[in-house]
Amino acid sequence: MPLDFExxxxxxxxxxxxxxxxxxxxxxxxSFVNTLFWGVS
Structure with a gap:
C-alpha cells in the first residue's frame, strides 16, 4: 500500500x-480562434 501511495x-x-x-x-x-473571428467580422 505505501508503494502505491509513493x-x-x-x-x-x-x-x-x-x-x-x-x-x-x-x-x-x-485566442487564435478569437483573433480569426474578429478578423473575419
Whole structure:
C-alpha cells in the first residue's frame, strides 16, 4: 500500500505539468480562434 501511495505522489508533478501545458495550448488556440473571428467580422 505505501508503494502505491509513493507512486501516486511521484506522478502528481508530471500530471500537473501536463495539465498546465494542455491548458496553455487550449488558451492559445482560443485566442487564435478569437483573433480569426474578429478578423473575419
Amino acid at each position: 507512486l501516486v505522489q511521484s506522478s502528481i508533478p508530471v500530471l500537473s505539468s501536463t495539465i498546465r501545458s494542455a491548458v496553455s495550448e487550449v488558451a492559445r488556440l482560443l
